[in-house]
Amino acid sequence: MPILRGAVTFTRFLVEHADDPPKDVRGWLTRALRSRAFEPLDRADEEDRSAGFVELENPESTEFAVGNLFQGERALFAFRVEQLKIPARVLKADLEKWVRAFEAEHGHSPKRHEKAEARERLRKKLRNRVDPSVKVTDLSWNLETQQLQLWATSKKLVEEIQALLEERLSLRLVPRSVAGVAREAKVDVESLAPTSALFGAEVGDGEV
Amino acid sequence: MAKFRKASAETQFLRGETGVDGQATEEERDPAEVEAEKTKEQALRGGTYLGREFLTWLLWQSESSESILELEKEPLTVVFIDRLMVRALVGEVTEISAKGMAAPYALLVKQVMAGGLLVQQARLQLTLGERVFQLTLDAENLDVRGGKLPTLVAEEESERVDERLYLTELLSSAIDALVQKFVALRSTSEWKKTEVPQLQAWLRGEDKAGVSLLKTAARAKGR
Numbered sequence: 001m002p003i004l005r006g007a008v009t010f011t012r013f014l015v016e017h018a019d020d021p022p023k024d025v026r027g028w029l030t031r032a033l034r035s036r037a038f039e040p041l042d043r044a045d046e047e048d049r050s051a052g053f054v055e056l057e058n059p060e061s062t063e064f065a066v067g068n069l070f071q072g073e074r075a076l077f078a079f080r081v082e083q084l085k086i087p088a089r090v091l092k093a094d095l096e097k098w099v100r101a102f103e104a105e106h107g108h109s110p111k112r113h114e115k116a117e118a119r120e121r122l123r124k125k126l127r128n129r130v131d132p133s134v135k136v137t138d139l140s141w142n143l144e145t146q147q148l149q150l151w152a153t154s155k156k157l158v159e160e161i162q163a164l165l166e167e168r169l170s171l172r173l174v175p176r177s178v179a180g181v182a183r184e185a186k187v188d189v190e191s192l193a194p195t196s197a198l199f200g201a202e203v204g205d206g207e208v
Numbered sequence: 209m210a211k212f213r214k215a216s217a218e219t220q221f222l223r224g225e226t227g228v229d230g231q232a233t234e235e236e237r238d239p240a241e242v243e244a245e246k247t248k249e250q251a252l253r254g255g256t257y258l259g260r261e262f263l264t265w266l267l268w269q270s271e272s273s274e275s276i277l278e279l280e281k282e283p284l285t286v287v288f289i290d291r292l293m294v295r296a297l298v299g300e301v302t303e304i305s306a307k308g309m310a311a312p313y314a315l316l317v318k319q320v321m322a323g324g325l326l327v328q329q330a331r332l333q334l335t336l337g338e339r340v341f342q343l344t345l346d347a348e349n350l351d352v353r354g355g356k357l358p359t360l361v362a363e364e365e366s367e368r369v370d371e372r373l374y375l376t377e378l379l380s381s382a383i384d385a386l387v388q389k390f391v392a393l394r395s396t397s398e399w400k401k402t403e404v405p406q407l408q409a410w411l412r413g414e415d416k417a418g419v420s421l422l423k424t425a426a427r428a429k430g431r
Binding site: 010011072140175185195201 | 357390408
C-alpha cells in the first residue's frame, strides 16, 4: 500500500461535482463505492478481467465500513484489478504439441477450423490453471480541499479509474497540469499558444 | 505466380491503393516526417508544452538561492538535482537526458535548451521552511514520481498515515502554488516582453549575474 509506506508516486486531481454536491457526502460515497465494488473473477464466466473498488487496508473487503473508509477529512480506498492472463508462449507450445499428435494420428495436417477449435479448448484448459494477476491502486481524497491523489502514474490505469469515478459518481476530475491550473484561474488556455521563441518553432493556432 | 501478381495488382487497384497507371495513390511517408509529427503531437497533447515551459522557467528561477514564493507563511525554494530530460517540438534531435549533481544548471545543458529543447522531466528538491521533499516531475500532467517526504514526526501508526497524507497534500499544494505563479506570469504580455528575453539570455549563458554552478550544486548536496 503506497499510501502507507515507501516512495510516493501519484497522479494529482482536483474533484468537482458535476451536479450539486450531496448533503451527506460520506453516506453518498459509501453507497457509490459499494455499487461499483470489486467482484472476484468467476472462471465459469467468459470475462478474463474484473475491476472495482475495495477497502484500502483490506483489498479482500468491499464493506466500506465508516471506520475503514474515512480517516479524518479524507476518504481512503483502492481500485482492484484481477486478470487472467494465459501465457502466449505456453499456449503456442501446447498447440504445436497437439498439431504433432494430430498429424501422427491422421497422417495429414489439421484443417484451419480444427486448429482453431483445438486452440480454444487449450485456452480454456489453461485458463482454469492460471492464477489471476492482482493489482491494487490506492486512492486518497481530501473531502475538504477536494484534492484527490491516485497512487499510480500508468496512463491507461489512471484513465480507467478517472472515467469510472466520473461516470459512476458524477464527478469531474481535473488534472493538476499547467493547463488544469490555468483553467481553474479562469485563464483562456486556448490563447496560450507555445512560446515560439523558446521552442524555436512556430505552431499554428489550429494545432493547439 | 504471374497470375497471383496480376490478381494482387487488381486487388490493390480495387482497394484504391493504386491508380490506373499502377502507381501508388498515396506516397509512402518519410519516417523522419512521421517522427516529427509524433514529437509535435506529444508536446501539444493536453497542453504538455505549457508544462515544459513551466519546468524550464522554474529551472531558471531556481538557480538563485532565494525562495520563489511563500506558502503557509514559509519560504519555498527549489533546486533541480541529478537528472533532467529535455525534449524538442521539432528538429533532428528530439530528446536529450543529462545526469549529474549540477547537470541541470550546466552551460552545456542550457545551450541545448537554447536550441529549443525544453524540460520534459526533472528531479527536484523542494524546501518549504524546514521540510525537504524530493520528487520527479513530468511536464505532461505534473504527476509526482519517486517522491521522498520529510522524516515523519508521529509515532502512532494511524498518526503516521495522517502525517504522510498531509505531507503529500502539502507537496501537491507547493507544486500548485509554483504553477499558479507561472500561469499568472504566462498569461500576461510581460511574458513575451520581458520574461522570455531574460530566460533566453540565461540559456545562452549571457546572464552575468548568474549564480555559481558550484554554489547550486552545494545547495543540492546539503539536502
